[in-house]
Amino acid sequence: MAKTIFEEMGGTYVRQGDYFIPCLSLPADKENHPIGVWGQRHKRYLQEHKKATYTTLLTSGKLNSYLADIDEQAEEWFSRMVRQMAEHEDVTETLKAENQMLWVQKINNIRNRAMEIVYTNLIYA
Template sequence: MAKTIFEEMGGTYARQGDYLLPCLFLPAEKENKPIGVWGQRHLRYLKQHRKVLYTNLLTSGKLNSYLADIDEQAEDLFFRLVNQMVEREGVTEQLKMENQMEWVGRMNNIHGSAMEIVNAELIYS
């Protein structure tokens, strides 16, 4: 019996009941970087809205490194935006000592604004 193309390329089959199914494995990723909150959000977005890109990254073995890169970019952008907004709006340690509630409110507003920008620019695009 002639070998199939899959067998000629070194593939093997496993018997599952009456069927022979190919033994397929995803390629191992070279780097296994941790994925943070931003990367997890982008992963969820890819799974729901960009299924083809998600499948291509998964099957090529590049998904984890892609998500780690997105996470790093988002984290850098978030902190840079927060620092710029704090300077622009004049939220200082002096304000924190004088009126803590106002400082907390302004910082929460800044964090929320920066989070929306990062989500729009990197995570959900």
């Protein structure tokens, strides 16, 4: 009997009752990158709204590295925007020492705006 393409590539089968099922596994991810909160949120967005993209990334074995890259980009962008907005609005350590409640209000406002920008332009895009 002639070998199938799967068998020629080194694949094997396992017998399950009357059927032979191919032994399939995803390619091993060479680098184990941690996926943070931004990457997890983008993953959930892909699962719910971009199912074809999610499946393609998952089956090609590139999902974890893709999510780690998105997470890194989002974190850098968020940090840079918070820093720039704080400088622009004069939210400094001096204000923190003089009026802590006002500093907390302003910094929380800045962080929330930066999060919305990252969500809109990177995570949910």
